[in-house]
Amino acid sequence: xxxxxxxxxxxxxxxxxxxxxxxxxxxxxxxxxxxxxxxxxxxxxxxxxxxxxxxxxxxxxxxxxxxxxxxxxxxxxxxxxxxxxxxxxxxxxxxxxxxxxxxxxxxxxxxxxxxxxxxxxxxxxxxxxxxxxxxxxxxxxxxxxxxxxxxxxxxxxxxxxxxxxxxxxxxxxxxxxxxxxxxxxxxxxxxxxxxxxxxxxxxxxxxxxxxxxxxxxxxxxxxxxxxxxxxxxxxxxxxxxxxxxxxxxxxxxxxxxxxxxxxxxxxxxxxxxxxxxxxxxxxxxxxxxxxxxxxxxxxxxxxxxxxxxxxxxxxxxxxxxxxxxxxxxxxxxxxxxxxxxxxxxxxxxxxxxxxxxxxxxxx
Numbered sequence: 495x496x497x498x499x500x501x502x503x504x505x506x507x508x509x510x511x512x513x514x515x516x517x518x519x520x521x522x523x524x525x526x527x528x529x530x531x532x533x534x535x536x537x538x539x540x541x542x543x544x545x546x547x548x549x550x551x552x553x554x555x556x557x558x559x560x561x562x563x564x565x566x567x568x569x570x571x572x573x574x575x576x577x578x579x580x581x582x583x584x585x586x587x588x589x590x591x592x593x594x595x596x597x598x599x600x601x602x603x604x605x606x607x608x609x610x611x612x613x614x615x616x617x618x619x620x621x622x623x624x625x626x627x628x629x630x631x632x633x634x635x636x637x638x639x640x641x642x643x644x645x646x647x648x649x650x651x652x653x654x655x656x657x658x659x660x661x662x663x664x665x666x667x668x669x670x671x672x673x674x675x676x677x678x679x680x681x682x683x684x685x686x687x688x689x690x691x692x693x694x695x696x697x698x699x700x701x702x703x704x705x706x707x708x709x710x711x712x713x714x715x716x717x718x719x720x721x722x723x724x725x726x727x728x729x730x731x732x733x734x735x736x737x738x739x740x741x742x743x744x745x746x747x748x749x750x751x752x753x754x755x756x757x758x759x760x761x762x763x764x765x766x767x768x769x770x771x772x773x774x775x776x777x778x779x780x781x782x783x784x785x786x787x788x789x790x791x792x793x794x795x796x797x798x799x800x801x802x803x804x805x806x807x808x809x810x811x812x813x814x815x816x817x818x819x820x821x822x823x824x825x826x827x828x829x830x831x832x833x834x835x836x837x838x839x840x841x842x843x844x845x846x847x848x849x850x851x852x853x854x855x856x857x
Contacts, residue, residue, distance in 0.1 A: 495510065495812060496823075497509045497843070497845035500798075500821060503719070503720050503721060505720070505722055507822075508591075509546070509548035509836065510548065510811075510821065510822040511548055511823060512548055512825070513551060514824040515554055515726075516553055516826050517563060517564070517609075518535060519566040519567065519608035521535075521567060523621055524621065526574055530568075530574055530575050530578045531575070536585065542591075542829055542833045543589035544853070545829075545835060546836035548822075548836070549592040549822075551594040551724075552594070553596065554567065554568075555568045555569060555595055555596060556570070556599065556600065557597055557599055557651075558651075559571065559623075560625070561600055564605070565605070565621045573661075576665045577665075579667070580665045593667050593669070595662045595669070595671065597659060597671065597713070598673035599655075599678060600678045601626060601628075601682045602637070602679075603633050604625040605625055624638060624640065626640055626679070627679070628642070628682050628689040628691050629690040630642045645695070648695060651705075652708050652712050655713055659716050670722075670724070671725065671726055672713055672726070674727050675728040675770060676728055676767065676769065677728070677770040681744075683695060683704075683705040684748070685731055685772075686702065686742045686744070688772075699748065703752055703755060706725075706752070706756075707756075711759060714760040722763060724764070725763075727765070727766060728771060729767070729791070730769070731744045732772065746787055749790075750790060753791045754795050756797065757795060762797075763797070763800060765799075765802070766784065766799050768784050768787060768803070781804045781805075781807075782804060783803050785801045785814055788819060788820045789818075789819035792819065800820055800821060800822040801814055801822075806827075
């Protein structure tokens with residue numbers, strides 16, 4: 495099953511092994527090349543296409559300068575960025591891989607450094623900026639108090655997502671994913687842990703999901719009817735699962751309810767992760783630890799799902815798909831360690847690897 499194609503709208507993805515978005519923190523940080531993908535990004539993504547990955551989602555790509563997680567993040571708010579992405583999508587398609595892009599806004603977790611330098615806040619004197627959020631609540635001790643978005647500013651964010659989606663389409667992407675997970679802006683609005691608003695974008699479930707649905711509507715309106723839109727969600731903040739943690743958060747029940755709303759709005763797949771919004775939350779990690787959240791959405795809704803989280807072995811991935819827990823698996827760290835994992839998994843499972851002609855001696 496892992497090597498069976500899957501069709502979403504008119505798009506057929508050749509297998510169910512997909513690459514999760516993973517930030518590289520490697521774009522230029524100032525001047526006309528700010529946020530532009532370059533040779534590192536091309537070689538990084540192309541290697542996974544050569545290795546047989548069915549669909550590749552780029553790292554979180556900011557829809558505006560202030561939406562970057564770090565000053566060195568990719569962006570898609572100008573023509574130079576759009577032009578550079580075109581070279582990447584063309585190469586991925588040449589190797590039989592579907593190119594997808596994750597459109598993102600970092601919210602209160604913006605303006606931080608690369609993870610290998612600790613990932614702490616970057617001040618304005620060092621090229622950073624003041625983050626924005628649904629409420630003036632810093633992400634963690636030592637992080638700045640973000641600017642609380644006004645209703646007009648929220649609408650500008652919605653417009654930024656739509657314009658970035660239009661650029662992504664012109665750049666050759668075939669899947670657009672809205673990033674609503676890991677404590678970034680849309681996820682911050684979803685969770686009562688980070689959203690303390692009392693206007694129409696806060697309070698009740700309907701208020702807190704309003705931004706997510708408006709962004710989905712805006713992206714779906716400019717994205718072709720025959721191409722799919724994904725949504726990435728953190729299925730839980732891992733707060734209510736821990737009785738000793740008295741903080742209120744987003745729950746698995748909320749995720750199922752949101753999934754039904756997203757399906758009605760034209761979302762084609764839920765990319766199901768967890769966590770990232772509440773520092774200090776106790777997360778019981780282990781092989782496939784997030785798969786049950788994807789499986790529950792798939793069982794309780796009609797929305798296809800992709801599962802993530804410590805999926806490292808071919809037979810483990812095969813079981814997730816074959817048992818109906820998810821429609822696809824998204825690999826992260828394992829594809830960093832081994833770009834050719836899909837082709838090696840095909841060999842182990844008795845399927846046909848997808849080596850390029852130049853690598854015929856590997857067959």
